[in-house]
Amino acid sequence: QSALTQPASVSGSPGQSITIxxxxxxxxxGSYNLVSWYQxxxxxxxxxxxxxxxxxxxxxxxxxxxxxxxxxASLTISGLQAEDEADYYCCxxxxxxxxxxxxxxxxxxxx
Amino acid sequence: xxxxxxxxxxxxKPTQTLTLTCTFxxxxxxxxxxxxxxxxxxxxxALEWLALIxxxxxxxxxxxxxxxxxxxxxxxxxxxxxxMTNMDPVDTATYYCAHGTTTWFDPWGQGTLVTVxx
Numbered sequence: 212q213s214a215l216t217q218p219a220s221v222s223g224s225p226g227q228s229i230t231i232x233x234x235x236x237x238x239x240x241g242s243y244n245l246v247s248w249y250q251x252x253x254x255x256x257x258x259x260x261x262x263x264x265x266x267x268x269x270x271x272x273x274x275x276x277x278x279x280x281x282x283x284a285s286l287t288i289s290g291l292q293a294e295d296e297a298d299y300y301c302c303x304x305x306x307x308x309x310x311x312x313x314x315x316x317x318x319x320x321x322x
Numbered sequence: 323x324x325x326x327x328x329x330x331x332x333x334x335k336p337t338q339t340l341t342l343t344c345t346f347x348x349x350x351x352x353x354x355x356x357x358x359x360x361x362x363x364x365x366x367x368a369l370e371w372l373a374l375i376x377x378x379x380x381x382x383x384x385x386x387x388x389x390x391x392x393x394x395x396x397x398x399x400x401x402x403x404x405x406m407t408n409m410d411p412v413d414t415a416t417y418y419c420a421h422g423t424t425t426w427f428d429p430w431g432q433g434t435l436v437t438v439x440x
Binding site: 243245247249256257258259262263268300302304308309310311312313314315316 | 382
């Protein structure tokens with residue numbers, strides 16, 4: 212069982228917006244603005260999409276945005292495109308003993 | 323451009339020790355702030371962080387696997403090595419190395435599938 216809780220699946224139609232939640236605790240998500248999000252297409256390595264809750268690496272579309280409230284972080288994808296269909300994982304720093312925790316992953320289906 | 327590539331055995335027997343090597347280019351592990359981490363993913367399952375080593379040889383381990391893991395670096399060869407002892411079939415997974423810190427990983431290597439079976 213993963214440390215961070217994500218919905219198993221979400222779906223949306225092209226052009227719509229979707230949000231994926233990532234719920235942790237006061238020991239990880241709630242205590243640090245150090246949440247990252249990764250996109251993984253089948254058979255491929257994960258790709259960093261968001262870091263430090265809401266920052267986008269160079270080259271990542273501005274359709275991807277991140278936020279956090281309390282112990283829950285969120286990834287929002289606007290203007291859904293077919294190429295966005297993938298698995299998404301959240302990750303958080305969890306302090307100086309646990310260090311890194313991942314979520315269980317969310318499968319995004321573009322209808 | 324930063325690239326990383328994992329190498330090692332594709333099949334190990336139960337109780338054996340796994341040794342994986344991450345060979346990278348595009349950055350130096352002697353540069354302040356830089357680190358290389360290992361993350362694994364069992365087939366059809368979620369990502370699990372294993373370990374990370376920093377430029378200054380500071381090391382971080384997953385608490386649940388700490389007793390079985392060792393991470394080292396060879397700066398001159400641009401390599402990071404992960405060893406995992408007492409392998410079990412539940413350790414069957416794709417093992418990734420990635421450039422990063424304990425707060426982000428970017429980019430990742432292509433991954434290497436390790437199967438544990440007798």
